[in-house]
Every structure is written in structure tokens, then in C-alpha cells.
Amino acid sequence: MNNEIKKVKNKVSIVNYKALEPYFTEMASKGWMFSEFQKTKLVFCRTEPKDIDFNISLFSDKSVFDYPKETEVIEKEYIETCEECGWNFCAKNGIYNVFYKNVDVEATPLYTDSEEEYRIIKKVFMKTEFMLIWILLLMCYVGMMHFSSFGYETLLNNLLLFSFVSPIVMVVAILYYLSFSFIWFVKNKRNLKNGDSLQFQSFKTVKCRYNIYIFMLRIYIGLLIITMISSKIPINFLFIGFMPAILGLIVGKYCKYRFKNKENSRKNNIRFFVISIILTLFVSMGGLILSITLFLPNYDIYSADNNSDNKILELSDFGVDNDVEKFRMDEQSSLISPINYSYYERIAFGKDKIELDSIETEYIEGYNIALANWIFDLIIQEKLDRDSRWLERDKEYLTEEVYLEKKENNKLISVNKDAWEIDRGYYMYPDKSKIVIQKGEKIYILDGNLDFSNKEIIDICRHKLDI
Amino acid sequence: MARKQLQNLTEPMYYILLSLIKPSYGYKIMKNIDELTFGRVKVGAGTLYSLLSRFEKECIVEQISYEKGKKTYILTKKGEEILKNEIVRLKELVSHGDDFLGGENNE
Numbered sequence: 001m002n003n004e005i006k007k008v009k010n011k012v013s014i015v016n017y018k019a020l021e022p023y024f025t026e027m028a029s030k031g032w033m034f035s036e037f038q039k040t041k042l043v044f045c046r047t048e049p050k051d052i053d054f055n056i057s058l059f060s061d062k063s064v065f066d067y068p069k070e071t072e073v074i075e076k077e078y079i080e081t082c083e084e085c086g087w088n089f090c091a092k093n094g095i096y097n098v099f100y101k102n103v104d105v106e107a108t109p110l111y112t113d114s115e116e117e118y119r120i121i122k123k124v125f126m127k128t129e130f131m132l133i134w135i136l137l138l139m140c141y142v143g144m145m146h147f148s149s150f151g152y153e154t155l156l157n158n159l160l161l162f163s164f165v166s167p168i169v170m171v172v173a174i175l176y177y178l179s180f181s182f183i184w185f186v187k188n189k190r191n192l193k194n195g196d197s198l199q200f201q202s203f204k205t206v207k208c209r210y211n212i213y214i215f216m217l218r219i220y221i222g223l224l225i226i227t228m229i230s231s232k233i234p235i236n237f238l239f240i241g242f243m244p245a246i247l248g249l250i251v252g253k254y255c256k257y258r259f260k261n262k263e264n265s266r267k268n269n270i271r272f273f274v275i276s277i278i279l280t281l282f283v284s285m286g287g288l289i290l291s292i293t294l295f296l297p298n299y300d301i302y303s304a305d306n307n308s309d310n311k312i313l314e315l316s317d318f319g320v321d322n323d324v325e326k327f328r329m330d331e332q333s334s335l336i337s338p339i340n341y342s343y344y345e346r347i348a349f350g351k352d353k354i355e356l357d358s359i360e361t362e363y364i365e366g367y368n369i370a371l372a373n374w375i376f377d378l379i380i381q382e383k384l385d386r387d388s389r390w391l392e393r394d395k396e397y398l399t400e401e402v403y404l405e406k407k408e409n410n411k412l413i414s415v416n417k418d419a420w421e422i423d424r425g426y427y428m429y430p431d432k433s434k435i436v437i438q439k440g441e442k443i444y445i446l447d448g449n450l451d452f453s454n455k456e457i458i459d460i461c462r463h464k465l466d467i
Numbered sequence: 468m469a470r471k472q473l474q475n476l477t478e479p480m481y482y483i484l485l486s487l488i489k490p491s492y493g494y495k496i497m498k499n500i501d502e503l504t505f506g507r508v509k510v511g512a513g514t515l516y517s518l519l520s521r522f523e524k525e526c527i528v529e530q531i532s533y534e535k536g537k538k539t540y541i542l543t544k545k546g547e548e549i550l551k552n553e554i555v556r557l558k559e560l561v562s563h564g565d566d567f568l569g570g571e572n573n574e
Contacts (some may be wrong), residue, residue, distance in 0.1 A: 113479045
């Protein structure tokens with residue numbers, strides 16, 4: 001921006017396009033004459049302060065699928081007619097035609113019939129901003145998928161947390177944006193029914209709403225950046241994740257170029273666009289599957305040695321030293337949990353099986369007690385839900401007696417808090433071979449062929465895990 | 468400007484169709500309506516071109532020539548039919564009004 005040119009973001013939605021007229025008038029009176037549209041920006045040039053009226057009309061018959069030369073003739077004639085009526089042509093983009101006149105010149109407004117104007121606004125809105133509804137539906141679908149798979153593990157990784165939260169943020173932002181347009185349509189339909197004129201909001205109100213919308217989108221982008229940085233995702237994984245978006249962008253740009261430069265009917269262009277989108281989806285999905293197959297083996301999430309200071313249980317703690325395979329999941333953190341990891345050991349396949357053949361330690365730390373309680377409750381709830389789901393699934397194959405016995409077994413058994421010196425804990429199986437315990441912000445899930453109610457085992461665990 | 472509620476055609480629609488009994492183009496249509504209604508009905512360029520495009524799509528009007536950057540339109544048979552029906556309807560409305568008010572005045 002220099003002293004002669006001023007660029008302002010166009011914050012006006014289709015239903016409030018009229019807000020631009022008084023805004024342009026105000027700017028002209030301050031010595032800034034509107035000169036052109038630049039993508040999402042309004043460009044003003046420095047002039048002498050003038051008293052000018054602006055009138056804006058919408059292109060209702062034009063869409064991105066039209067070959068521009070086809071609509072050029074009617075556009076030219078339209079502009080000439082407006083000029084014959086006393087309006088001077090100022091600027092246009094794909095949606096708006098801007099005209100102006102000196103305040104003392106008499107000219108008929110471009111729209112003189114409110115009902116027709118309402119119809120035009122609706123038509124243009126359906127062709128442009130309403131398209132956001134597709135993103136909304138997609139986000140609702142993604143959101144529902146994440147809701148159905150929500151569990152305590154979602155809270156332990158920022159990427160999963162983002163996948164869960166981001167559709168909600170997007171749905172709220174888009175609903176927020178579209179809701180004002182829908183309200184406008186409902187309100188003005190009523191106005192027309194009562195014989196009143198269309199009502200538009202002021203530029204100030206529109207600007208304020210737009211800023212809130214942009215704020216929500218910034219939250220989304222902020223969350224995405226935090227997730228990317230904190231999740232330490234390898235660059236090839238990032239590429240895989242963004243591949244559909246990158247491909248979509250390239251295809252979109254090409255379509256735009258093609259529709260602008262190659263003479264085709266609207267119908268043909270729409271057909272071409274739909275086929276391109278379907279192909280892009282197929283290529284993206286194929287690319288995703290191929291990339292994951294190629295890259296995943298190289299992404300070593302397991303490490304044989306426990307080099308960190310993480311508190312874990314090992315088979316050697318219980319006297320098993322030979323033929324042990326070690327698996328350590330990468331340490332991770334999230335906005336809910338500063339650190340969580342899991343470690344697993346087992347006797348190598350093909351070796352003689354012994355009583356204790358595997359042991360797993362999952363450690364989760366919450367940022368505070370409330371968050372740790374939340375994670376703990378989710379772990380327990382998931383176990384109860386899973387058991388009850390499985391039991392109901394198998395109900396028809398079980399006798400009444402077995403069913404009731406299994407139902408009884410599914411009940412939680414409390415851990416002896418004093419023996420473990422913890423806040424709370426439950427055995428996950430009746431044989432007490434899996435246990436979930438919480439002490440302050442720390443949660444442990446221990447799983448192995450052991451009796452975790454045995455005093456000797458408890459002592460080893462407490463010593464190793466520093467409980 | 469809020470339009471007067473008409474059942475079938477709005478006032479701008481009616482006068483545009485009426486103007487297109489003879490071949491005419493954008494600005495001429497607007498002028499014609501202005502003169503015909505003594506300035507009572509004003510049709511803005513935005514409203515006019517939007518309606519013309521609608522009428523053309525619905526085969527109510529058709530383009531007969533394009534000269535000097537101006538498209539000239541005329542009413543089609545379908546358009547004439549719509550206009551005639553509207554005139555009959557309006558006449559009926561006026562006749563009912565006359566009967567009613569005339570009867571009241573006689574009393």
C-alpha cells in the first residue's frame with residue numbers, strides 16, 4: 001500500500017453486497033475513489049474528495065463454468081444501457097458490477113423491483129457462497145466418524161485431538177457464516193410478503209461478523225500448525241496428508257484456466273469439472289494407499305531399546321531374560337497429556353512358551369488431576385462399553401447361566417489402594433492380569449500374565465514404576 | 468422499491484412484455500415504460516436485464532437481431548398468450564371492482 005493506492009479486504013457476503021455502496025460513497029468523500037476488485041481486495045485510488053453515489057448490481061447469469069466471451073456481449077450492452085441511464089461504469093469482477101454518479105445527477109437505480117432483486121441475490125448466493133454447504137457436510141461426516149471412534153487415546157496425541165476438534169471448529173465457522181445469509185433470506189422474504197423493501201446490513205456490522213468468522217478460521221489454522229509442530233510428523237507423512245488438497249488445488253486451477261480460455265458450453269464444463277473431481281478423489285485415495293504402503297515400513301515407530309528414563313515393566317523384572325523381543329511406542333504428548341508412552345515385551349515367536357510370555361506398560365500423565373481423572377474415567381468407560389457390547393453380541397449363543405456369569409465377570413473389581421499406595425485402580429479382567437491405576441496425574445495400565453493382586457508382584461511394580 | 472402485489476405478473480414484468488409487442492432493446496424498453504406510465508413505473512437496468520434473461524430462457528421473448536452492440540427482442544407466441552391472459556385477468560379484476568363500487572354508489 002502506498003499513499004496513492006489503498007487496498008481493503010472485501011468482507012461483504014453476497015446477501016449484504018449493498019453495504020458496499022454507502023462504504024464506497026464514504027471513501028469517495030474522504031478522497032478515496034473505488035477503482036477495481038483484486039481477488040479478495042477492494043482497491044481505492046487517491047482523488048479529490050467527491051460526493052458520489054454508487055450502485056452495484058450482481059451478475060446473475062454468469063458462473064465460473066461459463067466461457068467469458070459468451071457473456072461478454074450481454075455484459076457490454078448492459079453497461080452501455082446503465083451509462084445511458086446516467087450511471088458511469090466503475091469496476092467489475094465475476095460477481096459485481098459497480099457504477100457511480102455524481103449526487104446531483106438523476107438516475108434510476110439499477111434494481112427497481114425488490115422481488116426480482118431478492119431472486120437475483122438468491123441465485124448468485126446459490127452459485128457462490130452456498131457451495132460452502134458441501135464443505136459443511138463433509139466436515140459433519142468427518143466429525144461424526146471421529147465422534148464414533150472417540151476414546152481416551154484421542155486425548156493422548158495432538159494429531160488425533162486435532163482430527164476430533166477441527167471438524168467441530170469448521171462446522172461452527174461455516175454455520176456461523178451461512179446462518180446470517182439464511183436469516184437474511186427468511187427475514188427479507190417476510191419483508192417482501194408484507195410489501196416492504198429488502199433490508200441490508202451496514203458495512204460496519206458486516207465487517208464485524210466477517211472478522212469473527214476469520215478469527216474462527218485462524219483458530220483452525222493455529223490448531224493445525226500446533227499439531228504439525230508438536231506431533232513431529234515426518235515430511236513424507238505431511239506430503240501424504242496434504243496430497244488430496246494439493247491435487248485438488250492443481251485440478252481447480254486447471255479447470256478455471258480451461259473454462260476461461262476454451263470455448264465450451266456450461267453443461268460441458270460442469271461435466272468436465274465433476275469428472276475431474278471424481279478422478280482427483282480416486283487418484284488421491286490410490287496415492288494415499290500407495291504412499292502409506294511405501295513409507296510406513298520406513299517410519300520406525302518401534303525401537304528395541306528403552307534408552308529413556310521412562311518407568312516401565314520388563315520381563316527381566318520377573319525373572320524372564322531369554323529370547324525377549326522389545327517394542328517401545330514413541331513417546332508422545334498432547335494438549336491434555338504432557339507425556340504418554342507404552343512399552344511392550346514378549347517372548348520371541350517360535351520359542352518355548354512359558355507362563356509369563358508378555359508384559360505391557362502404558363503410562364499416561366495428565367496436565368492436572370482433573371484431566372487425569374477424565375482420561376482414567378474414559379479408559380474405564382471404554383472397557384465397560386466394550387465388554388457389554390461383546391456380551392450382547394454373543395448373547396444368542398450363550399446359555400442364561402453363562403451369560404449371567406460373564407455379566408458378573410464384566411463388573412469392575414477395585415484394586416487394594418493401600419497395597420499399591422494409589423488414589424484409585426481397577427482390575428480389567430477377573431483373573432487380575434490387567435490393571436489400571438491412578439496416582440495424582442499419573443495413570444498406569446499394566447498388562448501381562450501376572451496376578452497384579454499378588455504382594456510380591458505389587459512390590460516389583462511399585463519399585464520399577466516408582467509409585 | 469417494494470412492488471405492488473399482482474397475482475401473475477409483476478408491474479415491471481407486465482410493462483416489459485407490453486413494450487415488446489414491437490421489437491425493442493434495453494434502453495428503449497426502459498424509456499417506453501417510463502413514457503407509458505408517465506414516470507410512475509421505473510424499471511432499472513439491473514431489473515430489466517435480469518427479467519429479459521428469464522423471459523428468453525422461458526421462451527417468452529426472443530432475440531431477433533443484434534446490431535451496434537444492442538440485442539433487439541420481441542414477444543413470442545407464448546409471451547403474447549401470457550400477456551393476453553394477464554390483460555383478461557386484470558380486466559376481470561377491474562370489472563369486479565366496477566360492479567361492486569358501482570352497486571354501492573347506486574344504493
